[in-house]
Amino acid sequence: MMQTQEITLNMGPQHPSTHGVFHILLKLDHEVIREATPICGYLHRGIEKLAEARTYTQIIPYTDRMDYLAAMLNNTGYCMTMEKLMEIEVPERAEFIRVICNELSRIASHLIAIGTYSVDIGGITGFMYCLRDRELVMDLFEEICGSRMTFSYMRIGGVAEDMPEGFLEKVLKFVDYMPSAIDEYDGLITGNEIFQARTKHVGIIPPEVALNYSLSGPILRGSGVDWDLRKKRPYSVYDRFDFEVPLGTRHDCFDRFTCRMKEMRQSLRIIRQAVEQMPEGPVMAKVPKVIKPPAGDVYLEIEGAKGMLGYYIVSDGSNKPYRVHVRRPSYINLGYLSELCKGWKIADVVAILGSLDIVLGEVDC
């Protein structure tokens, strides 16, 4: 008698499309998924525990290593949390530099998200074009802080160094060039009917479910919920800029993807306005050499590239924290993965995981 059998497939830690060492245990009925269990922890490096034995400034390079594709945002989140704890006011010029670096980092992160999504779906050329343009962002970061990926450029009270000569002109040159590159990606990837057939109506997350599972970032906005911390709880100097928040209508993978594309364009708008409004002044507040915050705890969230990035710091009055906890958006966004994959095919697991845009450094911390 003919019968079919469920097979267990390890979409294992070593896989070209799991965005790092991420393991999904699939129970398959030929191509259709009956159960999907995500297993993370292969990249756990104990950053939160290590932070308990480091001074507050020494933790800044460790925060880079979590979401290593958008490291400026991690640095900014941590420094802003410490500034809230110690009630330091950051000078305006530093705030504007922070905004420019954050938005450039957001563009860099979305470029990787779009490029790797294109590779996962099969169009390798899209990935190469995105990386070619990410190199321009990396060059700008190299100018300002010397590193290309893990910057540790922000300090508690401001930024480490002022911008070098000619930096703003180079930023403007990049902002002028980038829209044509985004048009190229739109033509090659977004407008491609095969790509649309792979991603439309796949992996639908209804808005109530997204809110229940604490999803955030482009995933939440792709599901139609208008929630961007830069608009809802403006921090730093974001209330001085005029930009839009793109939302999705079909709540599927394609909407999340186009949200990222449109967010890149909005980030370019913000950078241009920040360059035009850049004030003069110091770049670092008056902060004591040895940072000893008052005892207490503080929690602050910023709009990271992948979602709401939150830092919870408990201080006991000494120069080392008692506890640092990071609300990592990629880790929380993965909570819905097993429900989301049921009933789809293997190829769709790749498409869904790519649209959630996780980075393993952040998932495992």
Added chain:
Amino acid sequence: MVENIFTSIAGSLRSVIDAAGAPLLLNDISVVLLKVVAILVYILVSALWLVYMERKICAYIQARIGPNRVGPMGLLQTAADIGKLIAKEIIIPRAADKVVFLLMPVLIFVPVLLLFAVVPFGKDMIAVDLNIGLFYFFSIASLSTIIFWAGGWASANKYALIGSMRAVSQMLSYEIPMILALLGVVMMTGSMKMSEIVNAQQHIWFVFTQPLAFIIYVIAATAETNRTPFDLLEGESEIIAGPFTEYGGMTFAMWFLAEYGNVVLVSALATTAFLGGWLAPFGWTFIPSWVWFFLKLYLMIYVLMWFRWTYPRIRVDQLMNFGWKVLVPLTLANIFVTGVGMYIYRAIGW
């Protein structure tokens, strides 16, 4: 003179053997052997060249240069790769079916070699001019399906199993539009002989009279040779390498060389059936016929590579939908329209 260089070599061999007073059978056998050797040399050299061409075109589309260190302009890169692959260890999984596992990479070359016998390289340059040339082509081409399937099955690997199942469904479903698309050509020619198909295009190439059939043929050919957008067989981002996952070293190289051989074959068929084979466009016969054939062949291969590096891949159920629900009705409609057109054409008496 350059035009007839290959036929004259064969002719001189015949006359040499005749002069030595050998029986006719020996004469025929030696000429056939010469043709076989020539085709083998061509296949091996073309596989090397095609790997290089693919890598260079891929690189240029992706804003980089591609191999340019090994040999002048990187021409010896494939040779270096083959050298590296020969030196690698072939790891056979313990649960694998050893005989089938090792036999399949060898057998994958058999349909490729068999089919080169009916490709018209130039004027009077077909190895074996069968009456049923086109029919022979399709019947042997469908044999490669079972070899892909057996290779994946024998690997004892779940990814390979899924890949080989996809192989069977894909290659089976896309043979039908391919054959039906070429039926229009056969109707207009009146015969399945390869040389007759080329001769029937003397006034106008079939790509102009049967454009829909050409497009459907190219799509089906891309699916048959497992190239993007239909490369879900070896969809690298999902099932790693499909049926080839467990193969290493020279066995891996054999699968890919056979894939490139298949690419040459389907492009050769497209050139013969639609682009006029070895016929010179605009009557420019000062370029020999076999040079025209190769030019058109490599143009078709370039088009296939262009598709590969632009498009993402489609999902398996969308593949089946597209093949059965879109391509097959379109080809049947094409046959209907061709038939009606031919009837009217003859009734008017053109």
Added chain:
Amino acid sequence: MFGQGLIKGLAITLQELFTKKVTVQYPEQRCYIAPRFHGEFTFEESKCIICGMCVNACPNKVIEIESEKADKKKLLTGYKMNIQYCLFCGLCVESCPRDAIHFSQNFEMAKYHSKSIPLIMVNKTPEQIAEEKARIIAEAAKAAEARAKAEAATGAAKPEARGDAKKEPPKAGAKPAGGKSDRTEG
């Protein structure tokens, strides 16, 4: 029309086929490296005051300093950076009060053996240490002597100018005796 996006994609890649390539033939050609690039470390021994700020600033305990005391001054005898643990964050460069440690623009730090990775900036042999110690003590003695003579000269010229000037000569008198004995020992 169905297929329009497909054709546009083909047009984009065809156009890209003929554009200028962005890659660089490394190692014959090099890319532009910014002045602030975090490359290999350079260390100026003469500027180091062995304050240990760099050691304390480093998150990963990369820097190891060995020093010895010579008279009342410190002498740097060893400065080793275990850059296999280094994050290249730049906190040590930032914290140095005398600007003794810098980043260079060299990024080719690969080595064959792992034991040759640590950067040994200063590593003095015991003979060198002894020699330098002697030199420092000699200089200190000379400086003290010179200071004593200068003070004695000013003290003799203006004895009523300062009250503490009278205090100085006894001290000046004591030191040369100590210095002389050190020199004889050396």
